[in-house]
Amino acid sequence: MSKHFFGDTAVLLGRSLRHIARSPxxxxxxxxxxxxxxxxxxYVFGGAIRTGSGSYVNYMLPGILLITVASGIAYxxxxxxxxxxxxxxxxFQSMPTARSSVLWAHVLTSLVANLISLAxxxxxxxxxxxxxxxxxxxWLSVAGILVLFTLALTWIAVIPGLSxxxxxxxxxxxxxxxxxxxxxSAFVPTDTMPGPVRWFAENQPVTxxxxxxxxxxxxxxxxxxxxxxxxxxxxILVVAYGFAMNTYRRKIS
Amino acid sequence: MTTQETQAIQVQGLEKSYKDLHVxxxxxxxxxxxxxxxxxxxNGAGKTTAVKILSTLLKADAGTAxxxxxxxxxxxxxxxxxxxxxxxxxxxxxxxxxRENLVLVARLRHLKDPGGIADDLLARFSLTxxxxxRVATYSGxxxxxxxxxxxxxxxxxxxxxxxxxxxxxxxARIEVWQAVRELAAGGTTVLLTTQYLDxxxxxxxxxxxxxxxxxxxxxxxEELKRLLPPAKVEYVEKQPTLEDVFxxxxxxxx
Numbered sequence: 001m002s003k004h005f006f007g008d009t010a011v012l013l014g015r016s017l018r019h020i021a022r023s024p025x026x027x028x029x030x031x032x033x034x035x036x037x038x039x040x041x042x043y044v045f046g047g048a049i050r051t052g053s054g055s056y057v058n059y060m061l062p063g064i065l066l067i068t069v070a071s072g073i074a075y076x077x078x079x080x081x082x083x084x085x086x087x088x089x090x091x092f093q094s095m096p097t098a099r100s101s102v103l104w105a106h107v108l109t110s111l112v113a114n115l116i117s118l119a120x121x122x123x124x125x126x127x128x129x130x131x132x133x134x135x136x137x138x139w140l141s142v143a144g145i146l147v148l149f150t151l152a153l154t155w156i157a158v159i160p161g162l163s164x165x166x167x168x169x170x171x172x173x174x175x176x177x178x179x180x181x182x183x184x185s186a187f188v189p190t191d192t193m194p195g196p197v198r199w200f201a202e203n204q205p206v207t208x209x210x211x212x213x214x215x216x217x218x219x220x221x222x223x224x225x226x227x228x229x230x231x232x233x234x235x236i237l238v239v240a241y242g243f244a245m246n247t248y249r250r251k252i253s
Numbered sequence: 254m255t256t257q258e259t260q261a262i263q264v265q266g267l268e269k270s271y272k273d274l275h276v277x278x279x280x281x282x283x284x285x286x287x288x289x290x291x292x293x294x295x296n297g298a299g300k301t302t303a304v305k306i307l308s309t310l311l312k313a314d315a316g317t318a319x320x321x322x323x324x325x326x327x328x329x330x331x332x333x334x335x336x337x338x339x340x341x342x343x344x345x346x347x348x349x350x351x352r353e354n355l356v357l358v359a360r361l362r363h364l365k366d367p368g369g370i371a372d373d374l375l376a377r378f379s380l381t382x383x384x385x386x387r388v389a390t391y392s393g394x395x396x397x398x399x400x401x402x403x404x405x406x407x408x409x410x411x412x413x414x415x416x417x418x419x420x421x422x423x424x425a426r427i428e429v430w431q432a433v434r435e436l437a438a439g440g441t442t443v444l445l446t447t448q449y450l451d452x453x454x455x456x457x458x459x460x461x462x463x464x465x466x467x468x469x470x471x472x473x474x475e476e477l478k479r480l481l482p483p484a485k486v487e488y489v490e491k492q493p494t495l496e497d498v499f500x501x502x503x504x505x506x507x
Contacts, residue, residue, distance in 0.1 A: 019349075
């Protein structure tokens with residue numbers, strides 16, 4: 001690792017954050033779709049969905065938060081793609097700058113942008129009646145899971161960001177990720193689903209993350225869901241990081 | 254002095270292929286310190302590939318290249334300290350202002366007083382008034398000037414300019430030429446690629462013609478002219494060219 005890695009990453013992070021500050025629409029469009037879904041589910045479908053006791057906003061907020069991240073990382077891929085296209089990427093690579101700083105700056109920017117979008121969505125949820133009796137430790141755990149989930153998805157986003165040939169290609173990968181929560185326990189309990197669908201829903205990563213976050217918000221014991229969720233996030237993170245770095249090395253040599 | 258001290262760039266037997274496409278088929282040339290060297294060739298001749306290898310963005314399949322005495326394959330970080338690259342498309346950040354672009358590069362080159370460096374360069378490239386504006390609002394010529402200004406930060410001894418005037422209007426082209434001449438006058442080695450014959454004629458101390466991955470000829474303008482039969486003296490009425498008319502109308506002092 002170059003001796004300038006941290007300094008260079010900080011400088012490049014400052015640059016991307018300035019981009020976001022100058023086009024806050026990316027944060028707003030990221031937050032708008034999950035908010036619209038939240039409104040629709042709570043005020044249109046919610047009345048017909050039986051989730052047991054408690055308010056439906058409380059029930060579906062974890063899933064909405066994951067959708068927010070999944071739609072937010074499309075912009076990570078987009079920003080990276082624009083840098084690759086514009087020639088500024090080559091300028092950075094031909095300078096005595098720590099080479100992986102360029103990627104890390106995009107990853108950290110993604111984290112910051114997604115956390116802001118998540119905060120916006122949380123705020124709307126509070127206005128819609130979301131309430132949590134969670135303590136400080138539970139809130140920190142939720143934040144930790146969401147950070148890990150965002151990093152895992154961000155490293156997935158880096159791959160199309162580096163290798164896509166068109167702008168549409170760079171962000172299209174996020175659509176399946178956005179829809180994954182629908183095939184989970186995020187909006188309806190899994191027990192009404194037919195066999196194979198139910199099996200998939202109960203064993204895919206979103207369900208464990210959603211269940212863990214929901215239990216933490218409700219102040220209930222999280223059980224094994226937390227560890228399954230953490231294992232999924234860490235596993236996806238490591239695999240995506242490996243592929244992204246491999247793609248990056250092929251790009252820059 | 255040894256050759257490594259007198260030659261800023263030494264290229265020997267450089268080869269590069271993309272699958273079945275042989276872009277470079279054994280390229281040799283040297284560039285003396287403080288000179289302007291033009292790599293002349295049509296589109297697809299391999300100019301950009303050669304520049305990318307010299308600026309450590311691509312690895313050659315065969316051959317060696319040294320820049321400022323450092324091997325591009327084994328001493329890439331030292332090469333990067335010695336060079337700066339201005340690519341074919343202005344590599345500027347459109348969302349940042351001109352001044353922020355310069356400060357960004359100064360920081361990434363780990364220099365002291367990035368703000369001062371930025372202000373000096375803005376003044377030198379007549380961009381002071383535009384310095385606080387976003388680059389997205391700049392004209393093509395302003396963008397190129399900013400691009401070149403960004404390349405000068407940290408005074409790298411070797412500068413690569415890949416088609417620096419492609420897509421520019423005649424006025425902007427003259428501004429870029431002026432900037433390149435000033436650079437060489439200050440002792441910087443400039444390697445530029447171009448597809449415009451007059452650009453090579455105007456700027457370069459030596460010209461190499463790259464064609465289908467090989468250097469066909471390499472010499473000064475005089476030497477290249479001598480390759481053809483001696484000049485005949487003919488009397489031709491000198492009509493103003495359209496460029497002369499254009500420049501006199503828009504009032505550029507070239």
